[in-house]
Amino acid sequence: MGSMSAVVVAVLCAFAMHAGLLVTTAQLDPTFYDDTCPDLYDTVFDVISNASLTDPRIGASLLRLHFHDCFVQGCDASVLLNSTDTIDSEQGAIGNINSIRGLDVVNDIKTAVEDSCPGTVSCADILAIAAEVGSVLGGGPSWDVLLGRRDSLNANLTLANQSLPSPFFTLDLLKASFAAQGLNTTDLVTLSGAHTFGRARCSVFNNRLSNFNNTGNPDPTLNTTYLAILSGICPQNATVVNITNLDLTTPDQFDNNYYSNLQQLNGLLQSDQELFSTPGADTVDLVNSFSSDQSVFFDNFIASIIKMGNIGVLTGTDGEIRTQCNFVNSENSGLLLAGVASNDSKEKLVAQSK
Ligand code: HEM
Numbered sequence: 001m002g003s004m005s006a007v008v009v010a011v012l013c014a015f016a017m018h019a020g021l022l023v024t025t026a027q028l029d030p031t032f033y034d035d036t037c038p039d040l041y042d043t044v045f046d047v048i049s050n051a052s053l054t055d056p057r058i059g060a061s062l063l064r065l066h067f068h069d070c071f072v073q074g075c076d077a078s079v080l081l082n083s084t085d086t087i088d089s090e091q092g093a094i095g096n097i098n099s100i101r102g103l104d105v106v107n108d109i110k111t112a113v114e115d116s117c118p119g120t121v122s123c124a125d126i127l128a129i130a131a132e133v134g135s136v137l138g139g140g141p142s143w144d145v146l147l148g149r150r151d152s153l154n155a156n157l158t159l160a161n162q163s164l165p166s167p168f169f170t171l172d173l174l175k176a177s178f179a180a181q182g183l184n185t186t187d188l189v190t191l192s193g194a195h196t197f198g199r200a201r202c203s204v205f206n207n208r209l210s211n212f213n214n215t216g217n218p219d220p221t222l223n224t225t226y227l228a229i230l231s232g233i234c235p236q237n238a239t240v241v242n243i244t245n246l247d248l249t250t251p252d253q254f255d256n257n258y259y260s261n262l263q264q265l266n267g268l269l270q271s272d273q274e275l276f277s278t279p280g281a282d283t284v285d286l287v288n289s290f291s292s293d294q295s296v297f298f299d300n301f302i303a304s305i306i307k308m309g310n311i312g313v314l315t316g317t318d319g320e321i322r323t324q325c326n327f328v329n330s331e332n333s334g335l336l337l338a339g340v341a342s343n344d345s346k347e348k349l350v351a352q353s354k
Helices: 002-024 040-055 058-070 105-116 123-138 157-163 171-180 183-195 224-233 257-263 270-276 285-294 294-307 331-339 342-351
Strands: 199-201 243-245
Touching: 002 157, 002 285, 040 105, 040 157, 058 123, 058 183, 058 294, 105 123, 123 294, 157 257, 171 183, 183 257, 183 270, 183 285, 183 294, 243 285, 257 285, 270 285, 285 294
Parallel strands: none
Antiparallel strands: 199 243
16 A cells, blocks of 8 residues: 555544544534424424413423433433333432423423424423523523434433432532532532522421421521411421422522522522531532622523533434324334324323233
8 A cells, every 4th residue: 555545544544533433422513403493492482482371380390301301311301201011200200200390381392393393303302492491481591502312212210219319408419419410519509590480399398397307496597587488388287289489589580589598598498508508518609609690690500501401312323203202102103003192092002002
């Protein structure tokens, strides 16, 4: 081989290796659907904005759904899969059951998207866009959502129970939970700021109202005025499931009041107040800085949510583009052949085929 052709081979090899590297570390891209589904963002936005007219909480619920998706085997829409013969739905996990909302709105989005761009857009990407729209509708930051995720072929209930952080966690446990996802302390403080809107049930914070940690007293890091309000909302022995705002001051606004609430000991969850009230913690300065400048919070939120959206994504030919977000395609196709359209009847058919 002449020296010239040796150089050509070397260049080609280098190119092939580089191309191979690009495939194995495929990155998401905000323009991913620009040619194949140009109106995607508007379609998602319209469905959520309509839903928010009757359900002002929906933006918050959708942002949370993206988080609960990404923390369990990556942002692959595994949280959306219903239980079947082969799938144990993550929706039964402690952090999800009787708690996650918005699954019907995700299905409405998927139907609208399938109408205009059939078989093209993943449910995992729909969740990522919906999270951004949720922020925007609440008056929070907008960002270019990275796209190109694909949907999982499975779900993992056990992992969901292990990976979703608990509202009863101490700061150390919260940090460990985020570190397990490749997220650092700044990401923890920043993303917890999503509790600037939405609601929570008494059962996730009433441990703080009396006999906190078996002390016989309420949580000392809970403002006493707020304690009285919360005790009224969550009477002991209540027979109904009461809820309250995560953000005492501006319940439906995506703003930085979450952090000023923490400074006044008005964080709702133990896991919120830990960020400010853990003595000597490195999180206190972050809370103070986000409280004093909303744009610093928003800039950090954009960086951290994009980082979260990159966790464990499936790209290229991994996974699939689900036709129906609650079922993998292999389970869907037989049922579709049987002429079944609605989720409920699908579940019945699955049950019959057992
Ligand atoms: C730091 C650890 C976290 C813990 C322990 C936690 C825990 C919780 C709990 C217990 C609720 C109330 C659920 C209920 O009562 O049904 C909740 C609601 C919520 N969480 Fe978190 N969360 C955390 C982080 C996050 C993150 C990272 C996000 C998003 C980026 C987020 C977004 C939300 C939103 C928006 C709601 C309100 C949802 C609604 O109203 O439907 N949370 N969270």
